[in-house]
Amino acid sequence: MAGLRPGIVTGAESPFSLRRSTTATVATGGISYDTGYIIKGRNAREPFDSEVVERELRIIRDDLHCNAVRVMGGDPERLELAATFAADLGLEVWFSPYPLELTADEVLSLFADCAERAERLRQRGAEVVFVTGAS
Numbered sequence: 757m758a759g760l761r762p763g764i765v766t767g768a769e770s771p772f773s774l775r776r777s778t779t780a781t782v783a784t785g786g787i788s789y790d791t792g793y794i795i796k797g798r799n800a801r802e803p804f805d806s807e808v809v810e811r812e813l814r815i816i817r818d819d820l821h822c823n824a825v826r827v828m829g830g831d832p833e834r835l836e837l838a839a840t841f842a843a844d845l846g847l848e849v850w851f852s853p854y855p856l857e858l859t860a861d862e863v864l865s866l867f868a869d870c871a872e873r874a875e876r877l878r879q880r881g882a883e884v885v886f887v888t889g890a891s
Contacts, residue, residue, distance in 0.1 A: 791829030826850035843882035
């Protein structure tokens with residue numbers, strides 16, 4: 757795993773363990789950021805304070821020396837908020853909606869909504885990967 761920064765823990769199952777581009781080798785050290793899962797109709801992360809989110813993402817970049825973050829959760833607005841902060845901090849964003857307790861139609865709706873949000877962020881110039889089906 758040459759090229760990864762010391763102290764960054766990545767596993768083989770991590771979507772950002774090591775990624776290679778066609779033009780250059782790019783080592784990505786990343787961590788997952790939980791915006792809250794929807795369980796029984798309630799968000800598991802309360803309260804959700806935008807100032808705390810921004811501070812925690814800054815810690816991920818500055819103190820943990822990550823250059824990518826997998827933003828995950830069940831609320832598209834929270835995902836977009838955290839992803840926007842991460843992108844503004846120069847982090848590569850892995851936009852990862854996490855559907856719990858949803859019907860197939862609800863999963864498709866969640867993914868379509870989040871894909872549009874991720875694409876808007878990408879159109880602004882952010883490095884964005886849309887993730888579905890990851891654990």
